[in-house]
Amino acid sequence: MIKDMRPRIRGLFLVSLIVMSIFTARLVQVQGFQADAYAARAARELRSSATLPAVRGDITDVNGVVLARSVEAVNITVDQTLVGDPTAAAEAIAPLLGLTAPEVALKLTGIRRFAYVAKNVTPQIWDSVKSAILDLNKTRSIEKRVSGFYAEKTFHREYPAGPLAASVLGFVNASGHGGGGIEYALDRSLAGVDGSYIFDSGGGAAIPSANDVLVAAKPGRTIRLTINRDIQWVAQKEIDAQVKASGALSGTAIVMDPQTGAILALASAPGYDPNDVSKTPISLLGIPAVDEVYEPGSTGKVMTLSAALEEKVVTPTTIFNVPYKLKRGDRTFHDDEKHATWQLTTAGILAKSSNVGAIQVGEKMSHATLRNYLSRFGIGQLTGVGLPGETAGLFLPVDKWSQSSARTFAFGQGYSLTAMQATSVFAAVANDGVRVVPTLIAGMSDADGHYTSSAMRPGVRVISAETARTMRLMMEGVVSAGGTAPAAQIVGYRVAGKTGTANRVDNTCSCYRGYTASFIGFAPADKPALVMSVTIQDPKGIHFGGLLGAPIFKKVISFALKSLSIPPTGQAPTPIPLDAQQLAKVSAVTASGSAVKP
Numbered sequence: 001m002i003k004d005m006r007p008r009i010r011g012l013f014l015v016s017l018i019v020m021s022i023f024t025a026r027l028v029q030v031q032g033f034q035a036d037a038y039a040a041r042a043a044r045e046l047r048s049s050a051t052l053p054a055v056r057g058d059i060t061d062v063n064g065v066v067l068a069r070s071v072e073a074v075n076i077t078v079d080q081t082l083v084g085d086p087t088a089a090a091e092a093i094a095p096l097l098g099l100t101a102p103e104v105a106l107k108l109t110g111i112r113r114f115a116y117v118a119k120n121v122t123p124q125i126w127d128s129v130k131s132a133i134l135d136l137n138k139t140r141s142i143e144k145r146v147s148g149f150y151a152e153k154t155f156h157r158e159y160p161a162g163p164l165a166a167s168v169l170g171f172v173n174a175s176g177h178g179g180g181g182i183e184y185a186l187d188r189s190l191a192g193v194d195g196s197y198i199f200d201s202g203g204g205a206a207i208p209s210a211n212d213v214l215v216a217a218k219p220g221r222t223i224r225l226t227i228n229r230d231i232q233w234v235a236q237k238e239i240d241a242q243v244k245a246s247g248a249l250s251g252t253a254i255v256m257d258p259q260t261g262a263i264l265a266l267a268s269a270p271g272y273d274p275n276d277v278s279k280t281p282i283s284l285l286g287i288p289a290v291d292e293v294y295e296p297g298s299t300g301k302v303m304t305l306s307a308a309l310e311e312k313v314v315t316p317t318t319i320f321n322v323p324y325k326l327k328r329g330d331r332t333f334h335d336d337e338k339h340a341t342w343q344l345t346t347a348g349i350l351a352k353s354s355n356v357g358a359i360q361v362g363e364k365m366s367h368a369t370l371r372n373y374l375s376r377f378g379i380g381q382l383t384g385v386g387l388p389g390e391t392a393g394l395f396l397p398v399d400k401w402s403q404s405s406a407r408t409f410a411f412g413q414g415y416s417l418t419a420m421q422a423t424s425v426f427a428a429v430a431n432d433g434v435r436v437v438p439t440l441i442a443g444m445s446d447a448d449g450h451y452t453s454s455a456m457r458p459g460v461r462v463i464s465a466e467t468a469r470t471m472r473l474m475m476e477g478v479v480s481a482g483g484t485a486p487a488a489q490i491v492g493y494r495v496a497g498k499t500g501t502a503n504r505v506d507n508t509c510s511c512y513r514g515y516t517a518s519f520i521g522f523a524p525a526d527k528p529a530l531v532m533s534v535t536i537q538d539p540k541g542i543h544f545g546g547l548l549g550a551p552i553f554k555k556v557i558s559f560a561l562k563s564l565s566i567p568p569t570g571q572a573p574t575p576i577p578l579d580a581q582q583l584a585k586v587s588a589v590t591a592s593g594s595a596v597k598p
Helices: 002-033 035-045 086-097 101-108 123-138 181-185 187-191 229-246 274-279 297-310 346-352 355-362 367-376 403-410 419-430 465-476 550-563 580-592
Strands: 047-052 066-078 115-121 149-158 195-202 205-207 213-215 222-225 250-256 263-269 319-322 325-328 331-334 342-345 441-445 451-453 496-506 511-523 530-537
Touching: 066 123, 086 101, 086 115, 086 123, 101 115, 115 123, 115 149, 123 149, 181 187, 229 250, 229 263, 229 530, 229 550, 250 419, 250 550, 263 550, 297 346, 297 355, 297 367, 297 403, 297 419, 297 465, 297 496, 297 511, 319 346, 319 355, 325 355, 325 403, 331 355, 331 403, 342 346, 342 580, 346 355, 346 465, 355 403, 367 403, 419 465, 419 511, 419 530, 465 496, 496 550, 511 550, 530 550
Parallel strands: none
Antiparallel strands: 047 195, 066 115, 066 149, 195 205, 195 213, 222 441, 250 263, 250 530, 319 342, 325 331, 441 451, 496 511, 511 530
């Protein structure tokens, strides 16, 4: 029997020997040849990392007043497997979070080791949550105590002035990046660079070690805007009020320094509060000043008359016989209100805002010449202001012009622009014929407070300084008693400007429906320091730029002139005759040597 078992025992012994040999070889391999690799793998598995969020830079006005800032906040997280009693925990902390108990209980129930309970709460709320959990556990046995709540440090974007300058500032989206305005345009500069913390861990807890690695977060830059908070506030107040009073669809007001291009105010109505964009319709999150196009109407006549003066095909006192209506090709053009045939000077055509007169002036130039000047004024081009969503507007090449479109272009219809482009046009006239690039950025500061001013970009000469001065004097006639905008007059200051009342394109019907009312002007007229445009879209009832826009201009610019300590003008202008009768009177006075006003 024993003899029969010997082969089987020898087989088992051989198998055991082979197994032991394999095990020994593997042990030698692990301990000898692959020890370093396995040690590194174990170290990696015991290493954890955490992101250290960077503080987003502030956005301030030109005087350093904070308009957007980041404040410390906490994301409350939970290990659902440690909560124990989700219902009791939810009832204890839900009121502190502004949520219902069932909402919170749902976040606490499950087997996830990491889940968000609430985001962007204040450190004070987190302290309250911790206290509530402690109080809850005082009445419970050790086995039934609630735990598993943690704090994740973050930052919350805050806009101290609420809706003020919202379209300029924009907002920060859920991912922590800019979602509009300057927040989007300069997101990379504002965001900074997140840091990291790499540490040893065991059993889910951090283990202090000499191997810990800390990469500090790099704060974002602070952006200083050219916006003046006080002027912005007045502009916002006035445009809000006028949009509501006129039942308009929207409105925009822009105040610019014509010499530097600095935007002192950019207000849009209706606006929104960037502190809570979740309640804002998407349609309000744009920037109407650069993304909403419209036909300028009579403000466009400034470019037509500037071109004609520069080309020397007219003078300010060239007389035109201006009927109420004028037929060209298959179309009949007319002025806004019926009138007998006027004998207007070029200055009178501007002051009376005559469409027919502007057509007659435009006909003294070729189509190519007129288009060239409109292009030099910036029509059909981006302004370069740097805001997201900017459009260049619609502007046909000259080979696409028809006989009728050429006439409409002369009085400001048939092409489209933005409020920013329109403001830039008038700024060029105010700046002795040089069009500068509008800007909203005064400069930036790094984390150490080192400030760097933005470099001014070169301008483009559009018309001569002489033509610009002549146009400014002619535009003073617009705000005179005989013009279309006497409501823009400011006591003690010379004011120049132009009204616009244009047919408005309605995209819902691809037709003209309603009006765009506007007024653009500057002061002091003889040495312009401020340019302001006011645009009202689709007002109900009264729709004239001189009645809707000019009063806003007066209120805002009056405040700005005083706020910036810009002195009143000393010498009154010698007005340019607006019609043949006034011109004859001036000629008679000049011949007699008398000093009598026309």
